[in-house]
Amino acid sequence: MTTITTERATISRWDDVQHSLSGGGDGRSCQCIWPVVSNKEWEATNVEQRREMLHDEIQTGPAPGLVAYVDGEAAGWIRIGPRAAQTRIVRTRAIVAATDEPLDDPGVWSVTCFVVRREHRGKGLNAELLRSAVEYARTSGARLIEAYPVDTSEGTHRSNDLFHGARSTFLAQGFRQTGELTQGRVLVVRELD
Template structure:
């Protein structure tokens, strides 16, 4: 059974367990889209971990959600108002693909997924994205954007981009394709304005 909780309501040790997943999570701590390139180059993983800890302890809006499978911390999704991710403003994928105006607080973004290896292919990411949409709606979102990859069109080191999620995940959660800024990347959105 998969349960989703706000990262602001769970023990920090549970976030550490998820972010200690081998690969980028243990160095990024979901801060990549929140800092400038210069800050990224000059900051170590422990500082990023401290920043995420501070962000989750501030309360609402939470920077993300944690999935639990049988009470074990299994995964993470980052979802916040798009303006909380300043690096997205400079992203070629987003610049060329988003139809939304910068500075609109009703536009939220799903930018990152982390699922521990032993919990993959069990519906964890699907549960996280559905909960992210609900969280955005509760926070006043009119639109939720995502920037997933098409796995069939990536190879080698590009596989690292899977943290954005996959096109099929977003489609299953009711997102529609808005743009194809690169062969392997999509801009997808879900309009919440007509949903009660």
């Protein structure tokens, strides 16, 4: 029986964050910094600089994401936090046009990234990461969570293109679709009690 747990990404879990991000896909090179910088900043940084940026963000707190563990081994990552702090989100025209929420509202949080190590894919980690992220947002005072997943119901999708998550994962966790962003991407929201 496999045991899946999640923990907030704190500086004491730095090695686990790095292990989660380095198991396939773009996590290692991105360091999950893409959502919080402009295109210009992104293009001006290398992997080591992005790693330092993520380290500083985690060290400063609050935790910008969660780490999933499979039987105690770091296996996955989700980025969640206030949408206003994820500057790329509030600068993305398709999201700005689709959302009904004020862009500077600190009570609106966003899920922007999932990473699961190759050897742990297909075990339900994204669902567990999302469930835990919803609880993290709720206990941190968020009133609503937005996400921008891929609608996988049509066409084929490379696993590397699913870092936004799959629409079906969000709908199964109580999110509702409120708009289309671009072909194959949708806006989903979940209000929190």
